[in-house]
Amino acid sequence: MTRFTRLPFRSIAVLAALSVTACATGPGPYQIQANQANYACQMGDPNACYAAQGLAPLAQAEYAQQQQQNNAVVGTAVAAGALGIIAGAAIANSGPRYGYYGRGWRRW
Numbered sequence: 075m076t077r078f079t080r081l082p083f084r085s086i087a088v089l090a091a092l093s094v095t096a097c098a099t100g101p102g103p104y105q106i107q108a109n110q111a112n113y114a115c116q117m118g119d120p121n122a123c124y125a126a127q128g129l130a131p132l133a134q135a136e137y138a139q140q141q142q143q144n145n146a147v148v149g150t151a152v153a154a155g156a157l158g159i160i161a162g163a164a165i166a167n168s169g170p171r172y173g174y175y176g177r178g179w180r181r182w
Contacts, residue, residue, distance in 0.1 A: 102140065108133035 101109070108129035114122030
């Protein structure tokens with residue numbers, strides 16, 4: 075393989091690695107606020123306890139929405155992976171065939 079034919083394969087590998095990291099998402103703004111309010115409530119702040127009770131449903135809704143979006147991304151990644159396997163098999167199958175037959179290697 076020459077240097078130029080390896081370039082597309084390397085770029086595809088880098089893009090695949092980056093797409094995996096795109097699936098991981100951090101907590102949203104409501105989740106962060108709810109976590110901070112829960113921590114302050116545990117430290118004894120009664121106002122933070124009221125805030126945590128109000129933020130809990132919002133944080134749960136935000137988490138559910140993130141999970142739905144992540145499921146869509148994962149489904150797309152699985153479909154792209156399956157397509158890549160099919161394309162790789164087609165490329166691998168397109169070359170000349172060699173095998174051990176009789177007393178040595180032959181091409182057929």
